[in-house]
Amino acid sequence: xxxxxxxxxxxxxxxxxQHVNIKLISWYKNAKRDYGVIGEGxxxxxxGRFIIDYIEDGVEKNWEICHYPEYxxxxxxxxxxxxxxxxx
Numbered sequence: 001x002x003x004x005x006x007x008x009x010x011x012x013x014x015x016x017x018q019h020v021n022i023k024l025i026s027w028y029k030n031a032k033r034d035y036g037v038i039g040e041g042x043x044x045x046x047x048g049r050f051i052i053d054y055i056e057d058g059v060e061k062n063w064e065i066c067h068y069p070e071y072x073x074x075x076x077x078x079x080x081x082x083x084x085x086x087x088x
Contacts, residue, residue, distance in 0.1 A: 016050075
């Protein structure tokens with residue numbers, strides 16, 4: 001198991017959130033163009049959970065998964081987004 005310093009972990013998590021938020025902007029831009037779905041989403045990390053709060057056509061939704069930094073180190077920044085895309 002790879003251990004990160006608190007500083008490196010914080011930087012990784014900030015990069016992860018920024019990356020996923022950019023992916024969500026693109027997702028909803030395409031969803032509007034292709035399917036007429038109006039939406040937006042925002043990623044966050046709270047209490048060991050990776051969270052995407054999102055709204056689609058006025059309906060608020062929430063998606064969560066346990067957050068383990070090792071997932072991101074091993075799978076890359078797209079990991080949580082890819083899982084959300086399949087399950088959300």
